[in-house]
Amino acid sequence: MTHQTAGLSTSPSAEAETDVADLEQSPKIDVAALGELLLGTWADVRKQARELAARPELHKLEGLTHTEHRERVFGQLKYLVDHRAIQRAFPKALGGEDNHGGNIAGFEELVTADPSLQIKSGVQWGLFGAAVLHLGTAEHHAKWLPDIMDLTVPGAFAMTEIGHGSDVASIGTTATYDPETGEFVLNTPFRAAWKEYLGNAAKDGIAAVVFAQLITRGVNHGVHAFYVPIRDPQTKECLPGVSSEDDGIKGGLNGIDNGRLAFDHVRIPRTNLLNRYGDVAEDGTYSSPIATPGRRFFTMLGTLVQGRVSLDGAAVAASKVGLTAAIRYAAERRQFNASSDTAEEVLLDYQRHQRRLFPLLAATYAMSFAHEELLAKFDGVFSGAQDTDEDRQDLETLAAALKPLSTWHALTTLQECREACGGSGFMIENRFASLRADLDIYVTFEGDNNVLLQLVAKRLLNDYAKEFRSMNVGALAKFALGQARGVALKTGLGAVAQFAADSGRAQRSALALRDPDTQRLLLAERVQTMVAQAAQALAGATKLPQVEAAARFNAHQNELIEAARAHGELLQWEAFTEALEKIEDPGTKQVLTWLRDLFGLTLIEAHLEWYLMNGRLSMQRGRTVGEYINRLLARLRPHALDLVEAFGYTQDHLRATVASGIEARRQEEAAAYYAAQRASGEAPTKEKDLKK
Known part of the structure; x- marks a missing residue:
């Protein structure tokens, strides 16, 4: 199934001829195959969970008092128990399935029904029950878990x-x-x-x-x-x-x-x-x-990392829901006569509208693929298949890197989708405002996002110290100031940048930006350089008195957190790139490659000041980033509906009036009315036409 509705921006760029040719031969997306890829390793569990989340019994009813809402959600917990939706992570000896990855995959889909249900079930079985499971012994399991599993004992964490x-x-x-x-x-x-x-x-x-x-x-x-x-x-x-x-x-x-x-x-x-x-x-x-005691503390808390893992996945799911509704609406809603005297423009044909939604769509794909890798890592650790100290540390770091980015992204996405739907987006029936309000706290609980990124930064510093332990201060300073440029020359980025500068042609420079090795290097360089500079600034801090050491670290805290965020972005880009290798259909792979490029270049554009100030991009090449992004938007426009269709959420999950097709029916009615007027000759003459 493909959607090829209205195509080009109303403001073609200098490269319009090339883009028109591209679009005339536009590839097709295999939506079904892409949907299966997005469902990931636990596809069957996700399908079961989505079937459950589509049932009206589990849906949030807007307008309830908080007392009524609480009663409804508690009843929904019993519904989950009755439909065997909560047993996956618990031991087989107690009627469970020992399916840790599948448990999280299914649990996070509940956000489409009601985020309160998702979180309350997470409290009961993912925190309270999981604490007994992972911090207790077999005696504790036998004594308390059966009553926790069947909700005889509701509990707090x-x-x-x-x-x-x-x-x-x-x-x-x-x-x-x-x-x-x-x-x-x-x-x-x-x-x-x-x-x-x-x-x-x-x-x-x-x-x-x-x-x-x-x-x-x-x-x-x-x-x-x-x-x-x-x-x-x-x-x-x-x-x-x-x-x-x-x-x-x-x-x-x-x-x-x-x-x-x-x-x-x-x-x-x-x-x-x-x-x-x-x-x-x-x-x-x-x-x-x-x-x-330090290692014991982090081991105990590490057993409860599933909260962060599930929030990452739930935030991605909520972003998918918001984008599906907003893009469907934008493909139907018409506004202003830009290129015709009789037909108004579809919102999604405006470049600015594409700029608002398509980068968020690209990031959501990247986060979806990254979450699948996080989920696989989580399952490996908790199933015991890959459960070394290093595996657990990697899981902690990965969860701490991804959860902040996806939860912040969900809030940004839902807000932009709300605005992109105008006044309709503000109506509670379209869920943007409600979903955003419910997900707001996701950035705080299971670890404040900034605190989590600081944990990631400390891990990056530790890894840096291990790698360069034998270097003296002078060598570290040299690395901090020049390593990225040295790497660039070895891997070809220097030659690419020089070629772009010498050629003076934006198209050729854009070709360099399309190269995944170039994107990877630019994103990786930023992480490496920021960590190296922070490490140099903090060199010797551990030998200082406690007060001075704390002050030294505090003076560089912000840049460390920014480095951790850049690290998370790089992980997402790499997950997207690795996912491309799993796609066999040529058309789907081409479109997803454009989408990956949009994600990578949007990150580079967002941090363009850093790349210019640190000499990683020339001014001339920096100007081509935005130009190429605009070209990618036009290429992706015909595939926007397919890309959200692949998310696999039905109207029973979306429950947004603007995504129901109602706008298309309104537009068709209006178009038929004016067409009939013109055909009858009874249409009134416009005042401006009298002056011609």
Whole structure:
């Protein structure tokens, strides 16, 4: 199936003749095959999840009070249980499937039904249940997981505190072991240590996995997780010593009962410690299979990385939904008589409209392919197939690099799609505003995006230090100032740039930009140079007094985070490029190559100042970036509907009136009306025509 509706921009460029020839021989996309590629490794699971998400029983009903929305979403959790949609990640011995990648693939598709449902189910089974699964032992699994799986015990994931969000290591809640009774005493010592923003905490939760500083024999062994009953299962009243407050109405996700929890010397059995990575004997002796507290802490948190992985995928899915609706509308909506006295222009034919939507479409494809690689890495680690320390570190870094970019991208995409649909886009029936409001918090939870990118930056610095450990300061400085230029000469970029400068012809320079090796090198150089410069600036900081070392790092924090972001963009570009190798159909491969080029060149254009200031591009060649992007927009225009069709979302997923074909029917009616007027000779004469 292909869509070849109206073609060229109304403002042809100097290269119009070439582009017209290209479009006359425009390739066709094999939409079905491309759709299968986008579904990825767990295609069958995604199809099952989408079939479920298309059912009205799971859809968000706009206009409900937050109380009504909460009740509806809790009922939807039961619907998921009844339809066996939650068991994939749990052990086969308990009725699960041990399918970790498939679990995430299916879970993230729920965002199309209602983001509140996706997140609340994530709280119940992806955080609360997963904490018991991954931090507990077989005894814990047998004791608690069956009731968690069938929703007998709804639960909260009590990690975040109002005083410490992303800095989990510094939380204030304590769990002090009392050897006289064989119990831990859980306590919230001050207001800033209240557990905050917890799903299921305000109303539905009966138990919680609580993260606290484990103290035994006067020694603080750092943050550990504890299974803690918080409400009476029958009365739903808080148990003695447990305090709960409702967060109330939020900016989005109001189907989730977020709330606060505090503990006033609440006693729990010693065996309620989820002790896979750290245990306390009856006499108070602490033991752990992981020697260092730092490594133990990151190992425990690393087992819960699936939250970031799923948010990355859900954000990509939401972007696909928004773009599908906006591009379908733009292919039907007409406005202004630019090239005809009788027919108005289709919005999608305007170059500016293409500029608004097509780069976002290209980025969404890149993020979709990158997410599939993240999901494969996640499954390899959690299935045990690829579960070394290095694999886990790579998974952590990849998730921390991709989740910020995709969640920010989702907000940008939904906002641009809203604006691109004009006043119609603002109507709640078209979901842009509602989806954006619900996804707003995605950039904050499971790790604030800037904090996650700082983690990536530290990994990049560590890798840099390992690679160049034997170099002295002088060698590092030389690398920081000149390595990219040296690499360019070796790999041909210098020759390409010189050729463009010598030729003086934009078309030939554009040919260089089409080369994937050139794109890769430009994107990689930026990462390498930024990391190298930061490493040089921070050289020797670890030997300074703590205050001075912190100040030195803080002075370069922003550039480090920018380097991490550039690293994530490079990963996405490479994932897109690798995906091209899997495409066999020539037409599909050609169009997807143009789309990959648009993604790469849009990144280069966004950072053009850096490339010019650092001598990576000449002024003349820099000017060709935008010109070639415009040519790519025209080439992609006939394929826009096919590209969103391949996402595979039906109107039951979109539920946007503007994407239902209603605009095409309105335009057809209007066109028929005016055509009949002209044919009858009864059309009124325009005043301006009287003066001719």
